[in-house]
Amino acid sequence: GELLVTMLESEMAPKRFWLVLLVDALPLLEVDEVVFNEQQTHVLLQCLENVDETCIGAGMGESDDDALEGLPSEKIELLRLGLARNLARAILEQ
Numbered sequence: 001g002e003l004l005v006t007m008l009e010s011e012m013a014p015k016r017f018w019l020v021l022l023v024d025a026l027p028l029l030e031v032d033e034v035v036f037n038e039q040q041t042h043v044l045l046q047c048l049e050n051v052d053e054t055c056i057g058a059g060m061g062e063s064d065d066d067a068l069e070g071l072p073s074e075k076i077e078l079l080r081l082g083l084a085r086n087l088a089r090a091i092l093e094q
Contacts, residue, residue: 001025001028001035001036001040002040004021004025004044005036005040005043005044007021008021008022008043008044008047009043009047015050015051015054018047018050018051019051019055019072019075019076022044022047022048022051022075022079023075023078023079025044026078026079026082029082029083029085029086030082030085034086034089034090034093035086036086036090037090038087038090038091038094041083041086041087041090042087044083045080045083045087048076048079048080048083051072051076052076055072055073055076
């Protein structure tokens with residue numbers, strides 16, 4: 001978990017891969033044990049907001065013309081929900 005946060009925070013991973021990396025982290029957000037602490041979750045949320053702004057700026061997820069167009073918005077919403085749950089659990093564990 002720490003490696004992912006470090007890669008995103010330092011921008012070692014190109015921004016075009018951030019959504020993929022965040023989606024791959026989704027199972028880590030759903031395990032019983034808190035993998036990401038409060039600070040790490042905030043970093044992931046900030047990265048998600050950057051991805052969301054990029055998707056909106058590129059017009060992704062705005063059109064129903066293509067079946068894949070809505071996919072980024074759907075993934076972003078799932079990630080936002082997972083991160084919110086993880087943040088709540090991390091705060092309660094403190």
